[in-house]
Amino acid sequence: MRSAKMLTITGVLAASAMTLAACAAAEPTAVEPEGPVDLRMTVWTANEDHLALFDSIAEAYMAENENVASITFDPLPFEDYTTTITTQIAGGNAPDLAWVLENAALDFVGSGALLDLAPTFEEAEEFDYDDLTDSATGLWRDGDGLYAYPFSTSPMAVFSNSTLLAEAGVPTAGEQVAAGDWNWEEVAANGAAVKAATGKAGFIVRDFEYQQWDLLSTVWNGWGAQPWNDERTECTMDSDEMAEAFEFLHEAAFETGAMPGPGTTADFFAGEVAYTVTQISRAALLGEAGFEWELHPLPAGPAGEYSVFGQAGIGVIADSPNAQAAADFLAFFTNPENSRQLAQYFPPPRESLLTGETLAQTNPLLSAEQLDAVVVDGIATGVTRPTIEGSAEIQQTVRSELDALWTPDADIPAVLTSVCNAMQPLIQG
Amino acid sequence: MTLTTVRALPSRAPARPGGAPRRRPSRHRRQDALVGYLFIAPQALGILAFVLVPLGLIAYYSAHEWNVLAGTFRFVGTENFERLFTDPQLGGVLQATTVFSIALVIANLTLALVLALLLNRRMRGVGFFRTVFFSPVVVSLVAWTIVWGFLLQADGGINGMLATIGIEGPNWLREGPTAMASVVIVQVFKNVGLNMVLFLAALQGVPHDLYEAARVDGARPSTIFWRITFPMISPTILLTVIITIVGSLQVFAQIAVLTQGGPGTSTTVLVYYLFQQAFQFGKFGYGSVLAILLFLIVLVLTIVQWMLRRKWVFHEN
Numbered sequence: 082m083r084s085a086k087m088l089t090i091t092g093v094l095a096a097s098a099m100t101l102a103a104c105a106a107a108e109p110t111a112v113e114p115e116g117p118v119d120l121r122m123t124v125w126t127a128n129e130d131h132l133a134l135f136d137s138i139a140e141a142y143m144a145e146n147e148n149v150a151s152i153t154f155d156p157l158p159f160e161d162y163t164t165t166i167t168t169q170i171a172g173g174n175a176p177d178l179a180w181v182l183e184n185a186a187l188d189f190v191g192s193g194a195l196l197d198l199a200p201t202f203e204e205a206e207e208f209d210y211d212d213l214t215d216s217a218t219g220l221w222r223d224g225d226g227l228y229a230y231p232f233s234t235s236p237m238a239v240f241s242n243s244t245l246l247a248e249a250g251v252p253t254a255g256e257q258v259a260a261g262d263w264n265w266e267e268v269a270a271n272g273a274a275v276k277a278a279t280g281k282a283g284f285i286v287r288d289f290e291y292q293q294w295d296l297l298s299t300v301w302n303g304w305g306a307q308p309w310n311d312e313r314t315e316c317t318m319d320s321d322e323m324a325e326a327f328e329f330l331h332e333a334a335f336e337t338g339a340m341p342g343p344g345t346t347a348d349f350f351a352g353e354v355a356y357t358v359t360q361i362s363r364a365a366l367l368g369e370a371g372f373e374w375e376l377h378p379l380p381a382g383p384a385g386e387y388s389v390f391g392q393a394g395i396g397v398i399a400d401s402p403n404a405q406a407a408a409d410f411l412a413f414f415t416n417p418e419n420s421r422q423l424a425q426y427f428p429p430p431r432e433s434l435l436t437g438e439t440l441a442q443t444n445p446l447l448s449a450e451q452l453d454a455v456v457v458d459g460i461a462t463g464v465t466r467p468t469i470e471g472s473a474e475i476q477q478t479v480r481s482e483l484d485a486l487w488t489p490d491a492d493i494p495a496v497l498t499s500v501c502n503a504m505q506p507l508i509q510g
Numbered sequence: 511m512t513l514t515t516v517r518a519l520p521s522r523a524p525a526r527p528g529g530a531p532r533r534r535p536s537r538h539r540r541q542d543a544l545v546g547y548l549f550i551a552p553q554a555l556g557i558l559a560f561v562l563v564p565l566g567l568i569a570y571y572s573a574h575e576w577n578v579l580a581g582t583f584r585f586v587g588t589e590n591f592e593r594l595f596t597d598p599q600l601g602g603v604l605q606a607t608t609v610f611s612i613a614l615v616i617a618n619l620t621l622a623l624v625l626a627l628l629l630n631r632r633m634r635g636v637g638f639f640r641t642v643f644f645s646p647v648v649v650s651l652v653a654w655t656i657v658w659g660f661l662l663q664a665d666g667g668i669n670g671m672l673a674t675i676g677i678e679g680p681n682w683l684r685e686g687p688t689a690m691a692s693v694v695i696v697q698v699f700k701n702v703g704l705n706m707v708l709f710l711a712a713l714q715g716v717p718h719d720l721y722e723a724a725r726v727d728g729a730r731p732s733t734i735f736w737r738i739t740f741p742m743i744s745p746t747i748l749l750t751v752i753i754t755i756v757g758s759l760q761v762f763a764q765i766a767v768l769t770q771g772g773p774g775t776s777t778t779v780l781v782y783y784l785f786q787q788a789f790q791f792g793k794f795g796y797g798s799v800l801a802i803l804l805f806l807i808v809l810v811l812t813i814v815q816w817m818l819r820r821k822w823v824f825h826e827n
Contacts, residue, residue, distance in 0.1 A: 164789050171578045171794065192579035291684075292770065343684045344664030400581060474791040484773035487684065 117150035118403040120410060122178035122395070123166060127156040128365075131426055135414075138422070142413045149406060163473065170194070175398045177407040181229055183392040184295060186220045187470045190228045195396035196404050197226040198411065205412035209433075212417065217430030220465055221394050229394030230415050233427035235360040236390040236459030237299045239268075239379060244372035245355045246271060249278040254356070254375045264381040265303055265329065268356055272339035275355040282347035283339035287359035291343040291487050294480055295467045299358045299389050301326035302464065303382015308479075313469050314508060316501035318479070324494050325383070327486060335489045343487045360391050361455055362426060364446050376451045378459060388463030393427075428456050435460060471507055478503050565805075572798035579792070590795045594803065599775060599783070606690070607779040611758040613694045618754050619747070622702045626709035627735075640710070644703035651700065655767040658696045659683070662768070686776040689769050693777055697764055701757070705750045712746035713739065748819050752812060759808055780804050 126132070132154055139152035155176065157165045163185045169175055181189050189195050202210045213227075221229040241254035251271040257263045272283020289296045295308070306322035309315060317323065333340040341347045349357035350366045358379065367374055379388060395415070397407045413419065420429040424440055434440070437453030469475060482503050486496040535543070572591070575584045594600060629640050646654060661667040662682040669679035682692045716739060724734050740747075762781045765771060771778035771786070778786075784804065788797025 167578050167792055168789055171576070188579060192577065194579040194581070342664060342681075344666075344681045346663065346665075471791075477786060477790065480770075481772060481774050484684075487773075 117148055118406050119150050120152045120178065120403055120407055121155055121176045122152070122180075122407075123155045123157050123162075123169075123176040124180050125157055125159040125162045128426075132156070134422060134426070138414055138419050139410075142410055146409070149410060152410065170398070175401060177401040177403045178395055178397050178411060180232075181394045181396050183220060183394075183465055184468050184472045184476065186229070186392075186394060186468050188472060189396060190221060190223055191470055194399060195228040196399045196401075196408055197228060198230060198397065198408055199225060199227040201405070201408040201412055202227065202230075205409070205416070207416045207418070208412050209417055209431075212431045212433050214430050214432050214435070214460065216463075217392070217460060220392060220468065221396075229396035230411060231392050231394045231430045232415055232420075232423065233362070233393045234390055234430050234460055235362045235392070235428050236388060236455055236463060237358055237379060238361050238455045238459070239356055239358055239377050240349060240363070240367070241356045241375045241377065242349065242352060242354065242372050243375055245275055245279060245281060245352065249275040249355070251275065254377050258377060263377065265300065268380050269329070269333050269337065269339045272333065272355055273337035276338040281352075282341045282345075282354040283333070283337075284356035285341060285347055285349065285354050285358070287349065287357050287363070291484075292480055294483050295476065296358075297326075297330065298466050299379060300330060300382070302387045302389055303379070303384060304329075305382075305384035308467050309469060309504075309508060316504045316508060318504065319494070319497040319501045322384070324497055327493050327497065331486065331491060331493060334487070361428070361447075365426070367446060376447060376455060378455050388459040389466060390459055390463045391466055428460070430460075469508070475504060475507050478507060568798045568801050568805075571794055572802055574795050576794040577792070578794070586795065590799045593796055594799060599778075602775050603778050603780055603783045606775070606777060607759065609690060610694060610761065610777075610779050611755060613690070614697055614758040614761075615751065615754050617694060617698045618702055618705060619750055621698060622705035622750070623709050625702065625706045626713055627739075629706070630710055630713045640707075643706055646700050647703045649700075651763050652767060654700055655696060655764050658692075659768050662692050662696075683769055684773055686773055689773060689777050693761075693764050693768055696768065697758075697761060700764075701754075705754065708746050708750055709743065712743035716742040748815065752815055755811055755815075756808055759804065759811075780807075 122135075124131075124135070135154045139154075143149050143152065162180075163182055166176070166179055166181075181195075199210075202208050217231045217234045218227060221227055221231055239254065243253040243255070246253050249271070251274045252260065252262070254263070257267055257271075268284055274283075275281060276283050286296050286299055298308075301307075301323055304322045304326040306317070306320055306326050308318050308323075310317055330340065334342045347353040349359070350363075350370065352370070352372050361376070364376065378386075381387075395411060397404050397411060401407060415423075415429075417431060417433060420431055420434055421439070423429065424434055428440065429435070435457050437449035437451075437457055440452040440456060441447065441449040479500055482496065482500040485491060485499070486493060573585060573587060575586045575589070576582070625643055629636055629643075663669075664681040664684070666682075668682070672679040680688045682688045720738050720742070721734060724738055729737070759779075760781055761779060762785065765777055765779060765782045766785075769777040771782050780800065781804065784797050784800040787793045787800060
């Protein structure tokens with residue numbers, strides 16, 4: 082019996098050791114496949130129209146390229162997108178191509194996880210590499226290399242519910258613009274009036290939910306505030322400008338009621354909110370809106386007019402055995418012709434396509450004037466949402482510290498000082 | 511109250527005088543043994559693949575720094591373990607974990623025992639009530655938590671009901687004390703039915719003649735409970751305490767869905783912190799160290815309870 086026990090224990094240990102050794106030795110190796118390859122791209126949209134468009138472009142590519150047997154678009158939930166990608170890479174199940182969120186851009190570009198696409202794009206005949214705008218590609222460059230194609234450069238804008246504003250007896254957004262009153266102070270005042278008159282919400286920053294604090298860059302840029310300095314080495318959340326921006330938001334949430342407080346939900350697209358800050362690509366949700374709506378650039382703040390845009394890049398995972406085939410497909414997927422099709426959902430980073438007239442051809446809900454004012458000007462003059470290396474930990478740390486600010490009696494400067502105390506070691510680290 | 515002892519049969523015949531060589535097992539016995547091994551093979555393979563190998567890998571990863579994006583895997587020795595002692599957040603995390611576990615165990619076991627006592631009697635509709643209290647156990651955990659998340663919103667169902675009687679409810683999930691209380695309550699209602707059923711089974715196993723004798727002697731209901739019922743169901747109490755404590759240390763979905771560890775870090779329990787470090791921040795090495803810490807906490811608590819059982823478990827079958 083003793084020998085049987087010993088045998089069992091030895092077997093278990095040997096199996097464990099072998100597994101450990103196998104895992105430890107499993108260095109990623111890029112081996113060029115011999116036959117046709119299967120490509121997989123992770124995306125965070127599950128929209129059927131988006132996926133149908135992707136599939137049609139992929140089918141056109143496979144018809145002309147026999148070295149690719151299949152191209153799969155693999156939707157992942159947006160909330161955990163970067164975590165899921167990282168886990169897939171850790172588990173040896175990395176995709177060949179991946180959408181990359183702007184807040185993770187520096188982590189992906191700086192780590193060497195992505196293939197340099199510049200040589201492939203420069204060689205591809207129909208790609209027109211020089212057509213890419215500098216402002217849209219800046220986040221994805223490192224030296225002369227381009228590590229992702231910024232396939233969606235979507236300016237943050239304000240959609241307003243004219244029906245609700247009229248019901249509250251305050252000017253519509255268009256009337257505010259015409260009167261030169263398109264600024265945060267007036268938006269908050271009208272929002273508070275809407276709340277008082279109708280019980281509905283005044284304004285929201287969509288998806289902020291008192292968690293995604295970096296979305297508040299659509300507000301604090303109006304005060305000239307930044308979360309860190311240009312070198313990303315020093316926290317500036319405790320600056321006077323930032324404190325004033327947060328005082329504005331705090332007053333709207335806890336005093337005037339212009340902005341719904343923590344734990345209260347309101348959906349602009351269901352007609353529950355007068356103004357929402359969101360990306361222009363959300364216009365698709367207004368197809369069957371039961372109210373009159375308008376689209377305008379972000380309101381001016383005390384520091385003047387400004388613009389913020391969100392970005393998503395498509396990168397090729399450098400360790401993929403199909404990396405070059407994936408890069409070749411990406412060059413086709415994002416060439417001018419296909420970018421024109423994709424532009425109906427994802428504003429492209431191409432100078433030739435960034436005109437209100439061109440974009441209006443594929444955006445039936447928006448006029449050329451609206452697209453010129455919001456998209457073309459926004460991308461030309463705007464900044465991206467805040468991004469920094471180690472973004473996941475910094476995002477979580479700041480969220481945790483800012484929770485103390487979202488209470489009625491919060492000491493705003495003190496909270497922002499504690500935010501910097503918590504953030505600074507992570508920036509330096 | 512019977513103590514049953516089964517003496518193990520000798521595994522083989524006594525040694526023969528003179529140390530004669532043992533006979534090889536017959537073919538029939540070898541076949542029996544093989545069948546036995548085949549029966550336990552699925553479980554053994556499962557434990558090997560999903561318990562032992564991951565445990566080994568966790569120990570291995572804990573001594574390394576793994577940058578998934580850069581594809582680097584570097585040996586760092588005890589560096590990750592040393593970080594346990596300098597991590598400024600770990601104290602708060604352990605405190606939140608302790609508060610959650612203690613509150614959950616007390617609330618869950620008390621409520622389960624009260625429900626079991628109330629439903630351990632012959633009355634109309636008792637089956638219906640047992641089903642009602644047990645049904646959350648079979649509901650999807652995430653679905654259950656999401657529904658509670660809506661109810662606990664500032665303008666959610668619970669505050670709506672409170673408003674009808676003139677009470678302004680708190681912002682349950684956004685204020686530290688109420689956030690922790692909310693997570694505990696959601697978890698209690700989810701699993702109280704399981705402990706209730708275990709207590710019901712134990713209560714129905716208590717011999718009736720003990721109660722009759724106590725009543726004949728004029729014992730009061732509280733005396734009967736503390737002197738007869740409680741000692742007789744003490745093995746089940748031990749079982750439920752162990753199950754509930756171990757379960758409380760593994761709570762994850764409720765935190766992830768309801769509070770994401772907030773407000774601040776007031777509901778960041780150890781498992782959620784481990785998830786953040788390993789999967790959100792990409793610190794697999796330190797995450798592995800936290801997993802080892804959790805494993806050791808569960809192991810020590812279970813061993814301590816098992817050793818203390820002789821002091822507070824009245825009998826064992």
